[in-house]
Amino acid sequence: MDEITKNVRISDIARMAGVSVGTVDRILHNRGKVSKAAQEKVNRVLREVEYRPNLMARSLALKKQFNIAALIPTFLPGEYWEKTTEGIDKAAGELNNYNVVVNKIFFDQYDQSSFEQACKTVLLNEFNGVLISTLFSDAVTELSIHLDEKHIPYVYIDSNIPDNNQLAYFGTNSYDGGYIASKLLTGKIVQNADILIGKIIREKNNSSTQVKNREKGFTEYLQESGFSGNIISCELHIEDPGYNKEILDKIFKINPNIRGAVVFNSVCYVLADYLEKCEKKDIKLVGYDLVKRNIRHLTEGTITWLIAQRPEVQGYNGIKALGNYLTYGETVPQINFMPIDILIKENIGYYQNNNL
Numbered sequence: 001m002d003e004i005t006k007n008v009r010i011s012d013i014a015r016m017a018g019v020s021v022g023t024v025d026r027i028l029h030n031r032g033k034v035s036k037a038a039q040e041k042v043n044r045v046l047r048e049v050e051y052r053p054n055l056m057a058r059s060l061a062l063k064k065q066f067n068i069a070a071l072i073p074t075f076l077p078g079e080y081w082e083k084t085t086e087g088i089d090k091a092a093g094e095l096n097n098y099n100v101v102v103n104k105i106f107f108d109q110y111d112q113s114s115f116e117q118a119c120k121t122v123l124l125n126e127f128n129g130v131l132i133s134t135l136f137s138d139a140v141t142e143l144s145i146h147l148d149e150k151h152i153p154y155v156y157i158d159s160n161i162p163d164n165n166q167l168a169y170f171g172t173n174s175y176d177g178g179y180i181a182s183k184l185l186t187g188k189i190v191q192n193a194d195i196l197i198g199k200i201i202r203e204k205n206n207s208s209t210q211v212k213n214r215e216k217g218f219t220e221y222l223q224e225s226g227f228s229g230n231i232i233s234c235e236l237h238i239e240d241p242g243y244n245k246e247i248l249d250k251i252f253k254i255n256p257n258i259r260g261a262v263v264f265n266s267v268c269y270v271l272a273d274y275l276e277k278c279e280k281k282d283i284k285l286v287g288y289d290l291v292k293r294n295i296r297h298l299t300e301g302t303i304t305w306l307i308a309q310r311p312e313v314q315g316y317n318g319i320k321a322l323g324n325y326l327t328y329g330e331t332v333p334q335i336n337f338m339p340i341d342i343l344i345k346e347n348i349g350y351y352q353n354n355n356l
């Protein structure tokens with residue numbers, strides 16, 4: 001029997017929570033079905049007495065391996081998802097001694113069919129928990145329904161999808177991230193200036209859930225603030241600067257009143273590269289995430305603001321939440337918002353991106 005403290009036992013926890021000893025035992029050892037109400041009562045008491053079981057001894061005694069799938073996009077060195085993976089790997093290392101194994105399953109973030117294929121891989125294998133990067137909301141919801149049917153817990157990172165049954169979400173409020181970007185930008189340009197929205201695509205034009213939410217927050221602030229300029233959107237190719245220059249040259253020629261610009265994902269440097277090369281120093285540009293190429297443009301002044309969201313912490317906390325839930329039933333709040341960090345060239349040197 002697990003001891004809570006020298007004077008508090010499982011029977012005491014049951015009495016304090018108003019449930020049976022068997023219910024507490026099932027919750028502590030993650031076996032058998034327990035009502036949500038009973039789970040909440042017991043977890044509340046466990047937090048009050050600061051219960052910490054001997055996870056290693058329990059896992060070894062049960063001789064059970066817990067397998068977690070981490071659904072994340074592929075990436076190149078220095079790209080956004082590399083930081084997320086670093087957090088996942090750190091958490092996996094800490095949980096390894098408790099018979100928890102993390103399996104990364106990669107997909108193309110610009111191709112929904114690639115994500116759907118990764119979902120099939122998850123459902124065809126015996127995973128005990130799933131970490132999901134929620135780029136494609138409809139496909140994520142479909143996967144979540146299947147996981148609910150199998151009673152498999154899952155955690156969202158990157159952006160939240162309300163009304164699903166995720167164990168937890170770790171990430172920023174994407175709508176607020178767009179709202180803040182709009183407020184920053186309009187505070188630095190005249191009210192009737194025009195704003196360019198750069199939409200970065202590769203082979204398939206699939207905007208992520210987070211990008212859509214950011215754009216919604218951005219445009220709604222413009223409406224609330226009485227912005228009277230024009231919004232010009234354009235599609236840019238991440239690996240074709242020649243194409244980008246041709247498109248952007250035309251846009252700036254037709255719209256000479258553009259004074260602000262925004263890119264809603266981590267490749268803001270695509271637009272910044274053009275602005276730097278063409279010496280358009282009067283454009284205020286806001287982007288997201290501390291990838292190396294974005295940081296260079298921020299320090300040199302081509303990007304005016306970067307909004308960061310601590311992806312390494314999202315990955316780490318998501319895996320730890322699943323591991324702790326599987327091994328001893330510990331739950332966390334369902335919504336766990338990351339800070340929305342606003343970086344400028346004057347403070348980027350003091351910012352520690354790895355917050356683990």
